Amino acid sequence: xTKASLRDDxxxxxxxxxxxxxxxxxxxxxxxxxxxVLQPMLEGEVSSGLIFxxxxxxxxxxxxxxxxxxSSVLASxxxxxxxxxxVLTFRMSTGNDLAPPVIxxxxxxxxxxxxxxxxDRTFLLGQTNxxxxxxxxxxxxxxxxxxxxxxxxxLARTVPGRLGFQLSVFGVQQGKVHRLGTGDDRDGDLDLAExxxxxxxxxxxxxxxxxxxxxxxxVGALVVDNVNSVRxxxxxxxxxxxxxxxxxxRAMFASAVAEAEANARTEExxxxxxxxxxxxxxTPLTAISASASSLIEYGNQLDAITSRHLLEGIVEECxxxxxFTANLLELSxxxxxxxxxxxxxxxxxDVVRSVVQRLRSRVGDREIRTSAxxxxxxxxxxxxxxELALTNVIQNALLYSEADTPVLVHCDCERDDxxxxxxxxxxxxxxxxxxxxxxxFYRVKRTEASPQGSGLGLAxxxxxxxxxxxxxELISPVIGGKGTTVAIRLPIVQEAA
Numbered sequence: 001x002t003k004a005s006l007r008d009d010x011x012x013x014x015x016x017x018x019x020x021x022x023x024x025x026x027x028x029x030x031x032x033x034x035x036x037v038l039q040p041m042l043e044g045e046v047s048s049g050l051i052f053x054x055x056x057x058x059x060x061x062x063x064x065x066x067x068x069x070x071s072s073v074l075a076s077x078x079x080x081x082x083x084x085x086x087v088l089t090f091r092m093s094t095g096n097d098l099a100p101p102v103i104x105x106x107x108x109x110x111x112x113x114x115x116x117x118x119x120d121r122t123f124l125l126g127q128t129n130x131x132x133x134x135x136x137x138x139x140x141x142x143x144x145x146x147x148x149x150x151x152x153x154x155l156a157r158t159v160p161g162r163l164g165f166q167l168s169v170f171g172v173q174q175g176k177v178h179r180l181g182t183g184d185d186r187d188g189d190l191d192l193a194e195x196x197x198x199x200x201x202x203x204x205x206x207x208x209x210x211x212x213x214x215x216x217x218x219v220g221a222l223v224v225d226n227v228n229s230v231r232x233x234x235x236x237x238x239x240x241x242x243x244x245x246x247x248x249x250r251a252m253f254a255s256a257v258a259e260a261e262a263n264a265r266t267e268e269x270x271x272x273x274x275x276x277x278x279x280x281x282x283t284p285l286t287a288i289s290a291s292a293s294s295l296i297e298y299g300n301q302l303d304a305i306t307s308r309h310l311l312e313g314i315v316e317e318c319x320x321x322x323x324f325t326a327n328l329l330e331l332s333x334x335x336x337x338x339x340x341x342x343x344x345x346x347x348x349x350d351v352v353r354s355v356v357q358r359l360r361s362r363v364g365d366r367e368i369r370t371s372a373x374x375x376x377x378x379x380x381x382x383x384x385x386x387e388l389a390l391t392n393v394i395q396n397a398l399l400y401s402e403a404d405t406p407v408l409v410h411c412d413c414e415r416d417d418x419x420x421x422x423x424x425x426x427x428x429x430x431x432x433x434x435x436x437x438x439x440x441f442y443r444v445k446r447t448e449a450s451p452q453g454s455g456l457g458l459a460x461x462x463x464x465x466x467x468x469x470x471x472x473e474l475i476s477p478v479i480g481g482k483g484t485t486v487a488i489r490l491p492i493v494q495e496a497a
Contacts, residue, residue: 024059024067031055048083049100053107060111068111076101131236134158142247148180151247166225193221210241214249284317345493348377348411348418355390367406377418378493381468389464392457393422393486401426418492423485428477438462
């Protein structure tokens, strides 16, 4: 029986835990009554003494060493005074008088030690099960931890919550140990972590530092502070450190992979941007340069109609450049996420009317039809962004549909949303391409000859509706296997009563 078990038995006193003595008292009383009641039927003192032996053994098995020894002393006194001859006389002068207390005490010690050992084994098994459960739970949570902060939270929710540990995770970068996560730094933890990285395991008072080894090299250190002095198997802490090391290495690899992917996407975006800018800027600049050169060199030889046509071409190409630049700036502002986009309450029909009227002056004979469900549909949005997004969608519809087909702009209400649709009668968009048309600089791949846009129009529209808690979707085909509908959905602002 260990010292800890003996301390547990001593704690089971009448002062501290009266309930712990209830069973031993009942067993002793029952044993005493049976010994007195059955004495006339039993022959000799030995038979009565055996009843006390049984009672003391039961007390030791049930309550431990200390209650059993106390019961043996009381049983010896009771047996000597009430049952042993001469009755009602306490005598301790012969060997027969000494035999009962010796035998009773021996039974108490044997049963109490066995009960204590069993209790120790039960406690150790319970601790082992608790540690295994904690390791399994920690392993499951660490497997789902994508970064260092999640690893620290996973450790904090499992081990300290069950066993009362406080843990600090440290990483190694360029040979220097530094604190990871968002926890508070405790005095001495950094020194312990630095020593653990070099020595493996370092113990200091209630704290133990473990080196965290990955699959190839040391990735950090784990400092465990056993603030409640919980008895724990050292192998458990080593297993915990191994799990934390693997999780930390996986998080570092995931961070490196994410950074590499982000760099690759950045390079891809730069390439796409340079390609788009080089094409979309070179084309109008070439037209402007050619028209201006013609006017300079042959201005006196050109008639008024030709000169006006060249000047109108210059104005049109300048306007195209201006729209392209505005698209780039607004898309960067929307998708960077660093600047808040403010808005105000707008009438959707007023915005549609303004955009359509401005576009009709540019597209000449192209027909743009509008229809509205009612005249008081209000949304919360930015005027410039709303007009720019709608202009891009309508221009896309005009660009990718035949010159003799109309573009339909319709405004309607569905529950608490305003639904603004732009429908063309062009070739449509293949199903395999529809998921990507809202990406920046993406152009639908076509086998037949078709005009090429900048790949920013629908991306601008998507950024706009997401900035104001709306959604955008594309439906194609819509009419006779042809045509495309782009639907912009924005929450309606309810007018105050």
